[in-house]
Amino acid sequence: xxxxxxxxxxxxxxxxxxxxxxxxxxxxxxxxxxxxxxxxxxxxxxxxxxxxxxxxxxxxxxxxxxxxxxxxxxxxxxxxxxxxxxxxxxxxxxxxxxxxxxxxxxxxxxxxxxxxxxxxxxxxxxxxxxxxxxxxxxxxxxxx
Numbered sequence: 556x557x558x559x560x561x562x563x564x565x566x567x568x569x570x571x572x573x574x575x576x577x578x579x580x581x582x583x584x585x586x587x588x589x590x591x592x593x594x595x596x597x598x599x600x601x602x603x604x605x606x607x608x609x610x611x612x613x614x615x616x617x618x619x620x621x622x623x624x625x626x627x628x629x630x631x632x633x634x635x636x637x638x639x640x641x642x643x644x645x646x647x648x649x650x651x652x653x654x655x656x657x658x659x660x661x662x663x664x665x666x667x668x669x670x671x672x673x674x675x676x677x678x679x680x681x682x683x684x685x686x687x688x689x690x691x692x693x694x695x696x697x698x699x
Contacts, residue, residue, distance in 0.1 A: 577622040577623055577624050578622070578623055578624075578625065578643040578646075578652060578693065579620065579621070579622050579693075579694040580620070580621045580623065580629070580641060580643070580654075580691055580692065580693060580694065581618065581619075581620050581691070581692040581694055582618060582619045582620070582621060582631050582639070582641065582689070582690070582691055582692075583598070583601075583615060583617075583618045583689075583690040583691075583692070584615070584616045584617040584618065584631070584633055584634065584639075584679075584687055584688075584689060585598065585601075585605075585613050585614065585615060585616065585676075585687065585688040585689075585690060586613070586614045586615075586616045586634070586682055586683070586685055586686075586687060586688075587605070587608065587610035587612070587613050587685050587686050587687070587688050588610055588611075588612050588614075588683065588684050588685025588686075589609075589610055589611045589612065589684070589685065590612060590684055590685070591611065591612040592611045592612055593611075593612055593613075594606070594612070594613045595613055595614050595615045597615045597618075598613055598615055600674075601613075601674065601676070601690060604674075604676065605676075605688075608688075610685060610686075613688075616634050616687070617631070617632075617633075617634065619631045620694075621641060623641070623642075623643050624643075625643050625644065625645055625646070626642070626643075626644065627642065627643070628640055628641065628642040629641045629642075633658070633679065633680065633682075633687060634682060634687065635680050635682055635687070637658050637659070637660045637661065637680060638658070638659070639656065639657070639658050639679070639689055640655075640656070640657040640658070640659075641654065641655075641656060641691065642654065642655040642656075642657075644666070647668075650670070650671055651668045651669065651670050651671075652668065652669045652670075652693055653666060653667075653668055654666070654667060654668075654669055654675075654691065656677065656689070656691070658679060658680060658689075660680070661679070661680045663677075663679065663680075665677065669691065669692075669693040670693070671693060671695055672692075672693065672694070672695050673692070673693055674690055674691065674692040674693075675690070675691045675692075676688055676689065676690040676691075677689050
C-alpha cells in the first residue's frame with residue numbers, strides 16, 4: 556500500500572498536468588431590497604439578471620475570491636454573521652463544475668453546476684428590510 560501511495564505521489568509530481576488545478580471562485584454577497592432604486596456599479600456584469608427579480612435596489616455588501624482544490628471547503632462570512640460554505644466537488648467531461656453550497660443556520664444546502672466563466676446566484680438569508688443574494692462566479696483559469 557505504501558508503494559502505491561508513493562507511486563501516485565511521484566506521478567503527480569512528475570506529471571503536474573494530471574494534478575487538479577485549484578478552482579477559483581468569486582463570491583459576491585448582494586443586499587437586495589426595495590428601500591431605494593439602483594444597482595451598485597460593482598454589480599454591472601450581473602445587472603441584467605438582477606433586474607428580473609422583484610427588488611428595486613442591489614448593493615454589494617462583500618466579496619471574496621476563493622482558490623479551492625476539489626473537495627476542499629471555503630468559507631465566507633455573511634453580514635448576518637452566518638457562514639456560507641463553498642465546496643467544489645468535481646468537474647465533468649464538459650468542464651462544468653459541481654459545487655456544494657451551505658448556510659447551516661437557515662438550512663440552505665444545495666449542489667449546483669457552474670460552467671466556465673458562469674455565475675450562479677441564489678437567494679440567501681433575510682437581511683434588514685430585504686434579502687441577501689449569494690452570487691458565485693467560476694473564474695476562468697489564468698493562462699501560464
